[in-house]
Amino acid sequence: MAEYLAITQQTCSWLLAHNAVTSALYKAIENREVESLTKGEFAAGPLRLAGTTDGRFVSVWNKEYLSGTGHEAWGIIKLSGPFGLLSHLSIGQQVFERQIYVFNQRLQSLIIDSDFIHRSWPNGCQTCLAGRGTEARQFSICYFEGSPGFGALNAKAVIAIGPAHDFNVLQKEIARETEAMTPIAAAADGIIDTRRRPLIEAPAFHALREALSPARQHEFQFDKVSVSASFHHRTSGILPHETAFWSYDDWITKGALNDAQRAVLESDVLLRHPVRVIGPAGSGKTLLMQLLAIRYLRRAEQNQSECKFLYIVHNAAMAQTVSDRFRTLGAEDYFTNPIQNLKITTLAEFGRQVSGLTEAMVIDKDAQQTKLFQLTQVRDSLRKVLSENAEKVAASPLMSQVATNEDLFIVFAALIVTEISNAIKGRGLTDNEKGYVNAETPLSRLHGVLNTTERQIIFSCFKSYHAAVFEQFEMLDSDDIALTLAGRLRTPLWQLKRKKEAFDFICVDEAQLFNENERRIFPYLANGHASHTPIALALDDAQDLYAFSSAGLATLGIADVEDKNLPSNHRSTREIVDLAFFIIQQTTDLFSTDFPDFKSIEEAMVSSTHPLAAPPFIITCNDEQPSFGRFAVKQVQKLRASNVRQIAVVCHAETYWKEMLDAFTASGLPLHVLQQRGEKVAPDQPMVVLSRPAFVGGQEFDAVFAVGLEQGIVPPRIVDNVALASAVEQQVLREMYLVITRARYRYIALLNKGAIPNSILQAALTERKLSKSVVGAN
Numbered sequence: 095m096a097e098y099l100a101i102t103q104q105t106c107s108w109l110l111a112h113n114a115v116t117s118a119l120y121k122a123i124e125n126r127e128v129e130s131l132t133k134g135e136f137a138a139g140p141l142r143l144a145g146t147t148d149g150r151f152v153s154v155w156n157k158e159y160l161s162g163t164g165h166e167a168w169g170i171i172k173l174s175g176p177f178g179l180l181s182h183l184s185i186g187q188q189v190f191e192r193q194i195y196v197f198n199q200r201l202q203s204l205i206i207d208s209d210f211i212h213r214s215w216p217n218g219c220q221t222c223l224a225g226r227g228t229e230a231r232q233f234s235i236c237y238f239e240g241s242p243g244f245g246a247l248n249a250k251a252v253i254a255i256g257p258a259h260d261f262n263v264l265q266k267e268i269a270r271e272t273e274a275m276t277p278i279a280a281a282a283d284g285i286i287d288t289r290r291r292p293l294i295e296a297p298a299f300h301a302l303r304e305a306l307s308p309a310r311q312h313e314f315q316f317d318k319v320s321v322s323a324s325f326h327h328r329t330s331g332i333l334p335h336e337t338a339f340w341s342y343d344d345w346i347t348k349g350a351l352n353d354a355q356r357a358v359l360e361s362d363v364l365l366r367h368p369v370r371v372i373g374p375a376g377s378g379k380t381l382l383m384q385l386l387a388i389r390y391l392r393r394a395e396q397n398q399s400e401c402k403f404l405y406i407v408h409n410a411a412m413a414q415t416v417s418d419r420f421r422t423l424g425a426e427d428y429f430t431n432p433i434q435n436l437k438i439t440t441l442a443e444f445g446r447q448v449s450g451l452t453e454a455m456v457i458d459k460d461a462q463q464t465k466l467f468q469l470t471q472v473r474d475s476l477r478k479v480l481s482e483n484a485e486k487v488a489a490s491p492l493m494s495q496v497a498t499n500e501d502l503f504i505v506f507a508a509l510i511v512t513e514i515s516n517a518i519k520g521r522g523l524t525d526n527e528k529g530y531v532n533a534e535t536p537l538s539r540l541h542g543v544l545n546t547t548e549r550q551i552i553f554s555c556f557k558s559y560h561a562a563v564f565e566q567f568e569m570l571d572s573d574d575i576a577l578t579l580a581g582r583l584r585t586p587l588w589q590l591k592r593k594k595e596a597f598d599f600i601c602v603d604e605a606q607l608f609n610e611n612e613r614r615i616f617p618y619l620a621n622g623h624a625s626h627t628p629i630a631l632a633l634d635d636a637q638d639l640y641a642f643s644s645a646g647l648a649t650l651g652i653a654d655v656e657d658k659n660l661p662s663n664h665r666s667t668r669e670i671v672d673l674a675f676f677i678i679q680q681t682t683d684l685f686s687t688d689f690p691d692f693k694s695i696e697e698a699m700v701s702s703t704h705p706l707a708a709p710p711f712i713i714t715c716n717d718e719q720p721s722f723g724r725f726a727v728k729q730v731q732k733l734r735a736s737n738v739r740q741i742a743v744v745c746h747a748e749t750y751w752k753e754m755l756d757a758f759t760a761s762g763l764p765l766h767v768l769q770q771r772g773e774k775v776a777p778d779q780p781m782v783v784l785s786r787p788a789f790v791g792g793q794e795f796d797a798v799f800a801v802g803l804e805q806g807i808v809p810p811r812i813v814d815n816v817a818l819a820s821a822v823e824q825q826v827l828r829e830m831y832l833v834i835t836r837a838r839y840r841y842i843a844l845l846n847k848g849a850i851p852n853s854i855l856q857a858a859l860t861e862r863k864l865s866k867s868v869v870g871a872n
Contacts, residue, residue, distance in 0.1 A: 169197025747802025
C-alpha cells in the first residue's frame with residue numbers, strides 16, 4: 095500500500111476549485127487504485143498521477159502549473175498507519191480536503207482560517223481541525239513546514255499526519271515524520287521526470303476520469319453546429335500538391351479536413367477557453383490556425399462587428415510564408431481592413447513597435463537572427479570566461495569537460511542562452527550575482543544541477559555577454575525586447591488601453607519556439623472582453639529542441655487551456671515513422687497517451703514498396719575515403735543517380751559542420767544551405783540541402799542523411815553529472831525525431847571512420863528499427 099501522497103501547491107489550488115475532481119481523487123486513494131501507479135501513469139486532462147516502483151510514494155500534479163525548475167513545492171500526506179489519512183474512513187474525504195487547503199495556504203505562507211482552531215507547538219509543528227463536519231471537528235491534523243535548506247530541501251514542503259485526538263501524540267509522531275520530508279520531496283520531483291507508460295483505459299480511476307471529462311463532453315455537444323459524418327467524411331486520395339492553391343471555401347467544402355480539425359474549427363473553442371493545438375509535423379496545425387482566423391473574421395464581417403485577430407510567428411521567413419498562405423486562402427483584404435483586421439507579425443517586431451524602439455536599438459528585426467547572434471556571443475563569452483578562470487574550471491569536473499570537449503561546449507552554450515533568458519533576466523537578477531549563485535531554491539533545471547562555483551562561471555559568462563551586446567554594441571537582444579514589452583503591458587495604463595488596442599483573438603504558430611519570457615507576454619495581448627484568454631497555440635513539443643526548462647502554461651498566465659490533438663499525418667514510409675516514434679518515446683516528458691495509431695495514419699504514409707523507398711540504415715565511412723566530407727558527398731551522389739531528387743544532409747554535430755559545408759560547396763551539386771527555420775525550399779527542384787537540426791522544421795525531403803550521431807559526439811559525454819547528461823540526451827532525442835520525420839523515403843545515418851553509433855541508434859538497431867549497411871570503397 096502507498097505510504098505517502100505528494101501534491102504540488104498549484105495543484106492544491108486547482109483542486110480547491112474543482113470539487114468533483116477532489117472527491118474522485120480521494121475515492122481513488124481510499125479504494126487503493128493508486129497502487130496501480132507503480133507500473134504506469136494516470137493522465138487525463140491536465141492532471142497526472144504516478145508512483146515509485148516500490149509503491150511507497152505517489153505524486154499528483156497538474157502539468158499546466160509546473161514551475162519548470164525541476165523542484166516543486168510539495169504538500170505530503172501520510173496515508174498508511176494509525177496516523178494516516180485512511181485511518182478513519184468515515185471522515186477521510188473531509189480530512190483530505192482540509193489537508194489540501196492547509197497545503198495551499200502554508201506553501202504560499204498564507205494564514206489558516208481562524209475558524210479551524212489553528213495552534214502552534216514548541217517543536218515547530220502546527221495543528222488544526224481535521225474537517226468541517228461534526229465528527230471531523232472532534233479530530234485534528236498535524237503538519238510541519240520545511241523551507242529550502244531544511245534537511246536539504248530544494249523548495250518549500252509541508253508534511254501532514256492525522257486525523258487523531260491527542261495533541262501530544264500528534265507532536266511526537268510528526269517529529270518522526272519530518273525526517274522523511276526531504277527524501278519524499280526528492281522522490282516526488284523524480285516521479286515527474288521519470289518516463290512511464292500511461293494507464294490507457296485501465297478500470298482503475300474510472301470516476302476520476304469522469305470527473306475530469308465534463309468540459310470535453312460539453313465541448314463536442316455542438317448546440318449550433320451539426321457535424322454530419324457523411325457530409326464531412328474526409329475524402330481519401332487528395333494529394334498535398336492538389337490543395338496548394340485551395341481557398342478557405344475549398345477547405346471547408348471539399349472534405350480534406352480530418353475529423354479533429356473540423357471539430358476544433360466548428361466548435362468555436364476559442365469562445366470558451368484557450369486552446370493548445372498539438373500535433374506532429376505535417377498534422378495540419380498551421381492550416382487549422384489559419385482557418386480559425388478566417389472563420390472568426392468572416393463571422394464578424396457578416397455581423398458587421400469589429401474583430402481584431404493577431405497571428406504571431408517566430409521569425410520573418412515564417413511571417414512571409416504565413417502571409418502568402420493567407421492570401422491563397424482569400425484573406426488578403428483583412429490585412430488592411432481596420433474593422434475586421436488580421437495582423438501577422440513576429441513577437442520581436444511587435445514588441446519593438448509597441449515599445450517605441452528604433453531598428454538601430456535591436457540586434458535584428460528578425461527574432462531568429464537575433465537569437466543566432468545571441469548564441470554566437472554567448473559562445474565567445476563562455477570561451478573567454480573559461481580561459482580566464484582556470485582555477486574554477488579545474489575545480490569543476492563539468493566545466494573541465496566543457497572546456498576540453500567542443501561538442502559539449504556547443505551544447506552547454508545553448509543551455510546558457512536559455513539560462514540567461516529565464517533564470518537571470520527573467521527573474522530580474524542581472525545586477526544580483528549573489529541572488530543567482532547562492533539561491534537556495536533552484537531557479538531552473540540547469541541551475542539546480544550546478545554547484546556555486548559553476549554558477550559563478552555562468553554568471554560571469556552572462557556579464558561578459560551583457561558587456562558586449564548592451565554596453566559595447568549598445569543593442570537589445572530578444573529577451574530585452576520581451577521584458578521591455580512585458581513591463582509596458584503590466585501597467586495600469588495598458589489595462590485601460592488594451593480594451594481598444596489589444597486583440598479579440600490570438601494565434602501563436604510554432605509556440606514551442608518561444609521562451610518563457612516571450613510566452614508570458616501572450617495573455618496581455620488580449621483585450622480582456624472575454625473572461626479567459628482567447629488564444630490558440632500550435633506546437634509540437636517534440637520540436638522544442640532546448641526544452642531544458644519549461645514552465646506550464648498556467649504558470650505563465652494562460653490558465654484552463656484545453657488540448658486538441660491532431661492525428662499524425664506522416665508522409666513517410668512506415669519504417670521511417672516507426673523509427674521516429676521509437677526515438678521520441680525515449681523522452682521523459684513527451685511520453686503520453688498519444689501513441690502512434692498506424693491504422694489511422696496508414697493512408698497518409700508513403701508505401702514501403704515505392705521505388706524510392708528503403709528501410710532506415712547506418713553507413714560508416716570506409717578507410718579508402720579521403721575524408722568524411724567527401725564520403726558524405728559520394729553517398730548523396732549515389733542517391734541522386736537513383737532519381738532521389740531532394741536530399742537533406744543534417745549535421746547534428748558542430749564538429750563536422752565546416753567539413754560538410756566545404757565538401758558540398760566544392761562538389762558542384764545544387765546546394766542550398768538553410769540559414770533559419772521556415773526558409774523556403776522549392777518543392778519541385780532537385781537539390782541538396784545542408785542544415786543544422788534546428789532549421790529543418792516544416793521541411794520535407796525525399797531522403798535525409800544524419801551526420802554526427804556517434805558515441806561521445808552526439809550526445810557529448812558528460813561525466814559525474816547525471817542530471818545534465820540526461821537533459822542533454824533529451825535534447826538529442828528531440829533533434830533526432832525532428833530530423834527523421836523530415837524524410838519521405840529514406841533515412842540514413844552517416845558515421846565517420848572508426849566511430850560507433852550513439853546509444854540511441856544502438857537501441858534502435860537492437861529493436862530492428864534500422865540496420866547497418868556495408869559500403870564498398872568505390
